[in-house]
Amino acid sequence: MTKEMKLIAEWTYEPSDVVKGYTNQTLYVNVGKQEFAAKAVSEEMKLKFTGGRGFDLKLLWDAVNEKTKWNDPENEIVISGGPLCGITQYPGAGKFYAAFISPLTEQTYDSNAGGHFGPLLKVAGFDAIELQGKAEKDVVVVIDGDACKVQIFESIFDDVNAYTITEELHELFSDGSNDDKRYVSVLSAGKAAEFSYWGCINSSFWDIRRKVARLKQAGRGGGGTILRDKKIAAVVVKSHKLSGDMNKAVDIKVLQDRGNKLHREIHDLDAQQCRMRTVGTPHLNEIMNEYHLLPTHNYKFGAHKDIDKIHSNVYEKLFTQGIPDGCWYGCSLACAKAVDNFTIQTGPCKGKVVTVDGPEYETAVALGSNVGVFDPYWTLEGNFYADHYGLDTISLGTGLAFVCECYERGYITKEHTAGLDLNFGQAANLMELIHRMALGKDEFALAVGKGVRQMKKIFSERYGAPYEEMEKFGMEGQGIEVSEYVPKESIAQWGGFFLTLKGPQHDEAWLIFMDRVNKQLPTFEDKAEALHYFPNFRTWFSLVGLCKLPWNDIEPADNATKYRPQDAAKVPEHVQNYVDIFNAVTGRNIDKEELILMAERVYNFQRVFNLRMGKGTRKDHNIPLRALGPVYADEWEARPEYYDNELKSTGVDPAGLSVEEKIAKLQEARLAQWDKLVDAVYKRRGWDRNGIPTVKKLKELGMDLPEVVAVVEKHARPEDQWED
Amino acid sequence: MKWLKVHPDKCVGCGTCMETCSKTWFKENNPALSRIQVTEKGEDNYDLNACNQCGTCIDMCPVGALARDGNGIVRMDEKKCVGCLMCVGFCPTKSFYHAPKRPEPFKCIACGLCAKACPVEALEIVTE
Amino acid sequence: MITVNGEGLDWHEGMTVRDIIVARKFTFPMLAVWIDDSPVPRDAFDETVVPDGATVQVIHMISGG
Numbered sequence: 001m002t003k004e005m006k007l008i009a010e011w012t013y014e015p016s017d018v019v020k021g022y023t024n025q026t027l028y029v030n031v032g033k034q035e036f037a038a039k040a041v042s043e044e045m046k047l048k049f050t051g052g053r054g055f056d057l058k059l060l061w062d063a064v065n066e067k068t069k070w071n072d073p074e075n076e077i078v079i080s081g082g083p084l085c086g087i088t089q090y091p092g093a094g095k096f097y098a099a100f101i102s103p104l105t106e107q108t109y110d111s112n113a114g115g116h117f118g119p120l121l122k123v124a125g126f127d128a129i130e131l132q133g134k135a136e137k138d139v140v141v142v143i144d145g146d147a148c149k150v151q152i153f154e155s156i157f158d159d160v161n162a163y164t165i166t167e168e169l170h171e172l173f174s175d176g177s178n179d180d181k182r183y184v185s186v187l188s189a190g191k192a193a194e195f196s197y198w199g200c201i202n203s204s205f206w207d208i209r210r211k212v213a214r215l216k217q218a219g220r221g222g223g224g225t226i227l228r229d230k231k232i233a234a235v236v237v238k239s240h241k242l243s244g245d246m247n248k249a250v251d252i253k254v255l256q257d258r259g260n261k262l263h264r265e266i267h268d269l270d271a272q273q274c275r276m277r278t279v280g281t282p283h284l285n286e287i288m289n290e291y292h293l294l295p296t297h298n299y300k301f302g303a304h305k306d307i308d309k310i311h312s313n314v315y316e317k318l319f320t321q322g323i324p325d326g327c328w329y330g331c332s333l334a335c336a337k338a339v340d341n342f343t344i345q346t347g348p349c350k351g352k353v354v355t356v357d358g359p360e361y362e363t364a365v366a367l368g369s370n371v372g373v374f375d376p377y378w379t380l381e382g383n384f385y386a387d388h389y390g391l392d393t394i395s396l397g398t399g400l401a402f403v404c405e406c407y408e409r410g411y412i413t414k415e416h417t418a419g420l421d422l423n424f425g426q427a428a429n430l431m432e433l434i435h436r437m438a439l440g441k442d443e444f445a446l447a448v449g450k451g452v453r454q455m456k457k458i459f460s461e462r463y464g465a466p467y468e469e470m471e472k473f474g475m476e477g478q479g480i481e482v483s484e485y486v487p488k489e490s491i492a493q494w495g496g497f498f499l500t501l502k503g504p505q506h507d508e509a510w511l512i513f514m515d516r517v518n519k520q521l522p523t524f525e526d527k528a529e530a531l532h533y534f535p536n537f538r539t540w541f542s543l544v545g546l547c548k549l550p551w552n553d554i555e556p557a558d559n560a561t562k563y564r565p566q567d568a569a570k571v572p573e574h575v576q577n578y579v580d581i582f583n584a585v586t587g588r589n590i591d592k593e594e595l596i597l598m599a600e601r602v603y604n605f606q607r608v609f610n611l612r613m614g615k616g617t618r619k620d621h622n623i624p625l626r627a628l629g630p631v632y633a634d635e636w637e638a639r640p641e642y643y644d645n646e647l648k649s650t651g652v653d654p655a656g657l658s659v660e661e662k663i664a665k666l667q668e669a670r671l672a673q674w675d676k677l678v679d680a681v682y683k684r685r686g687w688d689r690n691g692i693p694t695v696k697k698l699k700e701l702g703m704d705l706p707e708v709v710a711v712v713e714k715h716a717r718p719e720d721q722w723e724d
Numbered sequence: 725m726k727w728l729k730v731h732p733d734k735c736v737g738c739g740t741c742m743e744t745c746s747k748t749w750f751k752e753n754n755p756a757l758s759r760i761q762v763t764e765k766g767e768d769n770y771d772l773n774a775c776n777q778c779g780t781c782i783d784m785c786p787v788g789a790l791a792r793d794g795n796g797i798v799r800m801d802e803k804k805c806v807g808c809l810m811c812v813g814f815c816p817t818k819s820f821y822h823a824p825k826r827p828e829p830f831k832c833i834a835c836g837l838c839a840k841a842c843p844v845e846a847l848e849i850v851t852e
Numbered sequence: 853m854i855t856v857n858g859e860g861l862d863w864h865e866g867m868t869v870r871d872i873i874v875a876r877k878f879t880f881p882m883l884a885v886w887i888d889d890s891p892v893p894r895d896a897f898d899e900t901v902v903p904d905g906a907t908v909q910v911i912h913m914i915s916g917g
């Protein structure tokens with residue numbers, strides 16, 4: 001069957017069976033030099049880095065140097081699932097984490113996806129894969145776990161867009177039957193990833209009921225851009241060794257008992273709690289609107305009168321119900337929703353009837369209210385094409401929202417946009433722009449695809465747009481676009497978004513309710529504590545290969561009454577489940593404190609890694625004014641009483657002030673609060689005033705590796721150390 | 725459709741059915757491995773729980789390992805099963821069981837051996 | 853007058869937990885409610901009466917996102 005593709009290089013490896021969650025070897029593939037190697041995983045590496053994102057960063061550290069740019073051949077995409085990846089008994093255990101030097105942030109990025117790639121890579125014999133080098137022509141990398149071969153083929157695909165190439169490769173590397181296709185998983189990007197820094201990595205699983213390839217995305221950070229820069233059209237993994245015991249856990253009973261208990265909880269409670277099984281994450285749409293947290297018109301507003309058009313009930317009807325929609329086996333939370341029999345209206349697939357993966361909440365908003373479009377069908381089409389072309393829906397939506405605001409303010413006109421009116425709500429023109437991003441011909445579309453940070457520069461240099469104004473509302477931090485929650489109402493969430501390792505995604509901490517609504521974090525120290533605990537707790541998922549959602553998008557019936565609110569927020573019973581299943585797989589004996597320590601090791605390592613890449617200090621933790629509060633009068637005037645009160649609470653009397661004056665005063669107060677937050681958080685994390693982990697902290701964590709300490713010592717300044 | 729109908733009012737709690745079932749399918753006398761479970765609810769009062777072949781679990785299975793056979797009995801293809809236990813967690817009557825002995829769960833397939841072995845006719849195979 | 857998450861709210865005779873939730877537009881489904889240090893089960897929100905002067909916490913159980 002593979003005779004149709006020309007084999008360029010091939011390497012045979014010794015199979016290494018999974019034991020206690022690890023295969024104890026990683027795979028190295030250089031697509032440029034066509035070199036292959038298996039690297040042993042030491043006990044030390046497991047203790048310090050655990051797996052998943054930890055392994056990724058360790059391997060990436062060894063592969064690059066402080067000058068490496070995202071498009072240098074030595075940059076890598078490293079992918080690893082982690083020791084729990086592939087267990088089937090406990091919901092949410094099929095994630096892999098990809099790490100690389102990002103084109104958007106020019107430092108390390110890590111991004112995760114479901115689909116079957118992570119588990120299949122492991123049973124094929126590897127805890128991680130490093131993809132390095134650059135091929136001359138498009139290639140397909142194949143890891144054949146049945147034959148224990150790694151192969152590089154010359155790609156025969158004219159169309160590298162994700163759905164096309166993924167379906168073809170499932171066909172090519174199976175016996176063609178519906179059942180056999182599920183032993184294959186494909187990574188791909190798409191055409192737009194060749195031109196845009198927003199390239200996502202699509203990861204597939206074969207849906208035996210719909211008989212189509214489903215795509216999950218490691219969306220953020222530009223991994224797909226690097227994939228295409230390396231001229232990798234796709235990576236295929238196949239293995240028939242999938243089983244309920246593939247991780248060779250030391251105690252399967254614990255996995256079965258904890259897993260079944262959680263299945264039961266989901267069975268009994270999901271319909272009253274988050275409705276993940278029927279609507280998935282879009283259950284948040286109207287809730288976020290109600291609390292003024294729904295990004296609308298580039299985060300100007302947090303709510304919109306047309307919310308009913310994108311209400312979760314609308315999506316519930318669009319999603320096909322009653323299918324086990326887990327992105328990996330055993331996920332009964334089943335949030336991987338899909339719309340079937342959707343007819344595409346525009347672009348190269350016009351007229352085709354397709355299955356659309358998603359949208360998830362973030363996509364429903366990014367390609368929805370944030371660009372002023374309240375039409376689920378448009379969102380579905382945008383979601384389909386973003387995946388197909390290999391674009392991150394979140395950066396795309398937030399980036400388009402920025403374009404709309406620039407257009408609305410007259411900074412760009414039809415002259416610049418090649419004829420497109422790009423005001424908020426211009427659905428057809430925005431879709432046309434997305435298509436142009438995949439064609440890579442039009443200058444404006446190319447500029448947009450470089451992301452908000454570059455757009456600010458390009459729009460001011462090329463079109464004379466005012467840079468300082470765009471700085472205020474260009475919603476990016478560290479070079480990456482903000483994900484879909486309005487941050488301006490919660491001080492703690494400023495940190496949740498902007499005091500992160502890699503920029504404002506929300507996979508570190510979501511504290512808006514705790515902070516703003518529940519009033520559980522009154523002091524800066526309280527906020528700092530939350531900004532220590534939650535980012536580390538959630539980092540742990542990325543080390544072991546887990547999805548975050550089954551942690552707190554379902555909770556035990558008695559969680560809210562058995563524990564005090566502060567503890568209940570952590571869902572203690574589920575935390576204990578994680579401790580138990582980790583021990584049951586690996587045979588280790590961690591507790592919930594050790595769990596945080598494991599995460600802190602990698603969290604601080606990554607911080608130092610960014611420092612090594614010339615980032616990772618206080619000045620790199622930038623925050624746009626729009627994230628702190630209203631920037632223009634229309635934002636204030638949408639909630640005048642609310643903001644007047646906010647101003648009063650900072651000790652300023654709004655009486656007699658113009659709206660512009662009020663805005664300036666509030667900004668001033670909030671910038672001062674931001675500084676206090678930064679200090680408190682750095683201190684709590686064991687970093688100096690400049691945001692650099694101290695050697696003392698690294699020693700405490702056992703991460704005082706000579707090469708890590710050397711980087712800290714090179715950059716740390718005496719004046720930045722805390723007095724005590 | 726063929727299924728194992730239970731008459732708990734007749735049950736005396738002797739456990740013969742569990743012994744028969746586990747010996748037949750697991751070659752081991754171990755009530756935890758039986759596809760019918762007898763639990764004591766009070767004095768001389770027993771609960772009998774075995775699959776009624778309702779089929780809910782079929783739609784839960786992510787790999788398509790569950791399907792009805794010609795008699796309407798829900799059967800598992802053990803080679804396909806990946807042991808995720810979603811069928812177990814979502815069975816409305818909690819009649820799908822699991823044990824650490826193997827990753828794949830197990831349930832009654834209405835073979836009728838326990839019904840034959842039951843000394844008081846508390847179990848019967850019916851077709852309806 | 854009662855306190856809800858640190859802010860005052862007018863009290864009326866027979867006021868229930870549900871009334872507070874409606875008044876404050878707390879539409880999020882995962883709520884934990886505590887009245888003066890005792891938890892109120894979610895299925896008792898409708899009938900649980902809040903005494904005047906109570907300190908009420910209505911905790912939105914989401915810290916992930």
Ligand code: SF4
Binds near residue numbers: 325
């Ligand atoms: S909760 Fe959703 S994203 Fe997470 S593992 Fe389950 S299906 Fe996948």
Ligand code: SF4
Binds near residue numbers: 778
């Ligand atoms: S095991 Fe449960 S869900 Fe499956 S057919 Fe039997 S009773 Fe129904």
Ligand code: SF4
Binds near residue numbers: 785788800808828829
């Ligand atoms: S345990 Fe096996 S039979 Fe049951 S749902 Fe999972 S894969 Fe299907």
